[in-house]
């Protein structure tokens with residue numbers, strides 16, 4: 700069941716979202732060749748705790764870290780490790796913070812050093828996919844409108860939209876209903892109503908959309924080694940406007 704949020708609840712989620720956004724801004728300064736995802740995880744844990752919040756991901760369904768890190772062909776749910784990042788890599792960092800019992804969730808892709816023009820374009824298009832999806836998340840539209848615009852835009856560049864992982868409702872739980880597929884037909888799915896709070900998080904690849912899971916049981920990567928880029932915001936739909944909660 701989709702749980703619509705009150706104005707007061709959305710205000711708390713906005714505070715949680717601000718912590719996540721500030722944490723991303725802090726990490727953006729640190730991402731350079733030579734740093735490890737484990738170090739980025741520690742920075743995040745300190746940041747979220749100092750802000751008075753709880754990292755949402757640590758222990759969520761058993762996940763062992765505060766951030767999910769996805770380097771190059773990793774789609775999502777990568778576990779931070781001691782491997783150094785190299786120039787030319789691209790990394791997605793997914794962060795969640797729980798403040799006063801409410802979560803906010805945002806993933807962002809970052810270049811490490813200098814990346815190829817192909818990856819630059821994939822990053823640009825993936826970010827545009829997110830904002831096109833957010834534009835469709837408004838009262839009177841349907842959930843399917845979000846995925847439809849993302850899929851058609853990504854595919855117009857011959858890119859693929861990952862199917863195995865979706866966006867989701869956010870609130871007292873990190874993952875709530877409804878599921879938000881990033882592909883599909885317009886005009887389908889549930890009507891979007893005021894009080895809906897969701898994370899839209901398209902994962903866009905420059906090859907196949909198919910995923911496989913590593914032996915660790917968490918890390919999802921593309922079957923063909925193609926690069927995956929992801930941008931995610933938690934948003935709140937109100938009668939008047941759609942508010943991005945995880946943006947400064």
Ligand code: MG
Pocket residue numbers: 793794795804805806898900931
């Ligand atoms: Mg996320």
Ligand code: MG
Pocket residue numbers: 804805866867898900931
């Ligand atoms: Mg999410």
